[in-house]
Amino acid sequence: MDFFSGLRKLHESLVAREVSPSELVDFSLEQIQAFDEQVQAFVTVTQAQAKERAVHLQDQLLTSWLAGIPFALKDNLCTKDVETTCSSKILRGYHPPYSATVVQKLEDASGILMGKLNMDEFAMGSSTENSAWFPTRNPWRLDCVPGGSSGGAAAAVAAGMVPYALGSDTGGSIRQPAAFCGVVGLKPTYGLVSRFGLVAYASSLDQIGPLTHSVEDAAIVLEAIAGKDRYDATSVAREVPHYIESLTGDIQGLRIGIAKEYFSPNIDSGVRMAVEAAIGQLERLGARIEEVSLPHTPYALAAYYLIAPAEASSNLARYDGVRYGYRAEHAENLLDMYRKTRSEGFGSEVKRRILIGTYALSSGYYDAYYKRAQQVRTLIRQDFDEAFAKVDVIVSPTTPTTAFRLGEKTEDPLTMYMNDICTIPVNLAGLPAISVPCGLADGLPVGFQLIGRMFDEQTLLRTAHAYEQAAGFAPLKPALGVQA
Amino acid sequence: MSLTKAEIQHVAALARLQVAEEEIGVLSEELEKILAYVDQLQQLDVTGIEAMSHVGVTQNVTRPDVPGISLLPEIALANGPDVEEQQFRVPAVLEG
Numbered sequence: 001m002d003f004f005s006g007l008r009k010l011h012e013s014l015v016a017r018e019v020s021p022s023e024l025v026d027f028s029l030e031q032i033q034a035f036d037e038q039v040q041a042f043v044t045v046t047q048a049q050a051k052e053r054a055v056h057l058q059d060q061l062l063t064s065w066l067a068g069i070p071f072a073l074k075d076n077l078c079t080k081d082v083e084t085t086c087s088s089k090i091l092r093g094y095h096p097p098y099s100a101t102v103v104q105k106l107e108d109a110s111g112i113l114m115g116k117l118n119m120d121e122f123a124m125g126s127s128t129e130n131s132a133w134f135p136t137r138n139p140w141r142l143d144c145v146p147g148g149s150s151g152g153a154a155a156a157v158a159a160g161m162v163p164y165a166l167g168s169d170t171g172g173s174i175r176q177p178a179a180f181c182g183v184v185g186l187k188p189t190y191g192l193v194s195r196f197g198l199v200a201y202a203s204s205l206d207q208i209g210p211l212t213h214s215v216e217d218a219a220i221v222l223e224a225i226a227g228k229d230r231y232d233a234t235s236v237a238r239e240v241p242h243y244i245e246s247l248t249g250d251i252q253g254l255r256i257g258i259a260k261e262y263f264s265p266n267i268d269s270g271v272r273m274a275v276e277a278a279i280g281q282l283e284r285l286g287a288r289i290e291e292v293s294l295p296h297t298p299y300a301l302a303a304y305y306l307i308a309p310a311e312a313s314s315n316l317a318r319y320d321g322v323r324y325g326y327r328a329e330h331a332e333n334l335l336d337m338y339r340k341t342r343s344e345g346f347g348s349e350v351k352r353r354i355l356i357g358t359y360a361l362s363s364g365y366y367d368a369y370y371k372r373a374q375q376v377r378t379l380i381r382q383d384f385d386e387a388f389a390k391v392d393v394i395v396s397p398t399t400p401t402t403a404f405r406l407g408e409k410t411e412d413p414l415t416m417y418m419n420d421i422c423t424i425p426v427n428l429a430g431l432p433a434i435s436v437p438c439g440l441a442d443g444l445p446v447g448f449q450l451i452g453r454m455f456d457e458q459t460l461l462r463t464a465h466a467y468e469q470a471a472g473f474a475p476l477k478p479a480l481g482v483q484a
Numbered sequence: 485m486s487l488t489k490a491e492i493q494h495v496a497a498l499a500r501l502q503v504a505e506e507e508i509g510v511l512s513e514e515l516e517k518i519l520a521y522v523d524q525l526q527q528l529d530v531t532g533i534e535a536m537s538h539v540g541v542t543q544n545v546t547r548p549d550v551p552g553i554s555l556l557p558e559i560a561l562a563n564g565p566d567v568e569e570q571q572f573r574v575p576a577v578l579e580g
Contacts, residue, residue, distance in 0.1 A: 093563075094563055095562070095563060097555055097559045097560065097562065097563075098555075190539040190540055191539070191540050204537065204538045204539065230547065233545045234538075234540070236540065296528075298524075299524065299525060299528060301521075302521060302522040302523075302524050302525050303522075303525060305518060305521070305522055306522055306525075313499060317500070320500070321565060322564070322565075322572050322574055323563065323564055323572060324563035324564065324565075325563070325565070326565070327565035327566065331575045332575070333575050333576050333577065333578075334574050334575050334576065334577045335500075336575070337574065337575045338500045339500050339501060339502045340502065342499075342500050342501050342502075343501050343502040343503075346501075351501055352511070352514060352515070352518075354499050354501065355492075355495055355496065355499060355501065355511075355515060356515065356518060356519075358495050358498050358499040359495045359515075359519075362495060362498060368526070369522065369525075371535050372525050372526070372528075372530060373522075373525060374535035374536050374537060375530040375533040375534070375535050375536070376525055376528060376530065377535075377536040378533050378534050378535065378536040379528070379530070379533060381536060381539075412517075413514055413517075413518065414517055414518060414521055429539070430539025430540060454539075454540075
């Protein structure tokens with residue numbers, strides 16, 4: 001048994017009674033036991049609850065695709081009565097009184113939660129080194145980072161501890177770790193998936209999505225979590241398509257755009273070669289490759305690092321030591337308690353972003369920083385609108401490099417931010433995008449990114465799936481998994 | 485772009501954060517680098533460009549005003565660090 005062969009196979013084995021939910025849970029626990037001491041993907045393992053739930057599902061009809069199948073969640077998704085920390089000291093001990101809508105949907109589909117996954121504190125970071133607990137390591141090379149902020153999710157899936165996980169993506173936090181760990185990562189269109197119960201970082205950018213071993217698995221999980229939710233006013237009322245039916249393997253005549261702005265000299269040669277080979281593959285499948293221009297791309301990172309911190313400074317105002325989480329002791333008065341609690345509870349990157357955001361929103365600077373960044377956001381959106389008048393999908397590298405070493409980029413925040421240069425414009429425009437493994441460079445996985453029109457996940461998934469089938473090497477397995 | 489010590493303390497006060505004297509040096513260096521980087525946005529002409537605050541459809545979302553299930557007080561208060569008689573207790577708000 002393994003978790004690399006996909007959800008369809010697990011589902012069929014369960015339906016045929018060749019394997020039971022309890023066996024899948026035990027297998028997942030064995031993998032966690034065997035590898036997580038090195039990888040450190042999990043912050044909480046819900047062993048007892050998972051076993052109990054598997055027994056409960058034993059005699060039930062497992063009709064849903066995800067029924068009886070283990071999964072895990074990034075620790076910024078609220079889970080009723082299961083500690084949810086966002087890898088922050090300020091939320092240590094927080095047991096949400098409710099579950100996020102996506103979590104409820106997976107529970108309703110008879111999925112089995114195995115635990116919560118490490119992340120950069122409050123999803124701020126690109127390496128999972130900003131966790132208040134411990135850094136997660138890349139299963140492909142333990143002295144390398146798994147990416148972030150959904151680093152625990154990508155590493156747990158890549159190491160074969162769970163067949164799939166949910167993460168969140170504000171500027172690349174699903175796609176970048178997916179690329180670094182050799183798994184598929186999908187950021188859906190803004191509004192497709194409810195964020196109720198996702199601890200907010202930057203509300204105009206955050207989306208929840210799956211990390212999986214294959215495009216088909218991503219389609220299955222997306223279908224289970226998508227849809228309008230009365231508890232999230234930004235979720236959009238649209239019929240959820242049968243994503244799996246769009247995986248026809250046929251992309252004949254599809255117009256795929258390449259923007260030179262995504263192939264700057266910052267892109268490592270190994271990454272560039274793998275992505276260009278993938279583009280060649282798409283062309284051989286009958287797609288028409290066309291050049292498009294996204295001229296404002298170089299400004300996206302700057303706009304993001306004003307908009308996201310500004311929203312974060314507002315969203316994180318709620319952590320004040322009153323209603324939940326950490327409270328500092330020996331405070332002289334209420335204001336002193338707020339300041340001590342927040343200064344002791346938040347890590348340095350979170351504080352840095354709160355300060356930048358507060359500065360950008362403060363009197364006298366609002367127009368020059370925040371408002372201007374929002375205007376640039378409009379320009380970036382218009383670039384995409386014009387490009388999508390000519391092409392159906394845009395292709396790029398997911399990241400400029402493969403996974404870097406732990407500690408390599410922690411000294412200089414800006415160098416760390418540069419990691420997300422290919423993924424950030426997508427969040428600013430609200431578009432869907434997927435990172436798909438396209439080979440290895442120097443023994444580490446490379447991912448390429450496909451960007452689609454709003455709510456056109458079907459074309460995105462169809463293209464990614466066609467490539468994956470033709471490339472014929474998915475799913476990638478780190479040596480760690482092979483030792484199992 | 486440079487940030488004075490007083491500016492950093494002002495912003496920290498707005499954000500309800502404490503910045504220790506010994507942190508200010510490194511912090512101002514880091515913040516200045518980030519602000520210098522984002523300053524490239526000033527090169528663009530954005531005259532007449534609308535500010536985009538969010539993605540997607542701008543429409544009112546309404547629903548019938550029907551009472552629903554809400555959390556019981558003891559559950560809503562269960563995570564509070566200091567709770568008494570169905571209330572969160574905090575340090576003195578007023579001096580003296």
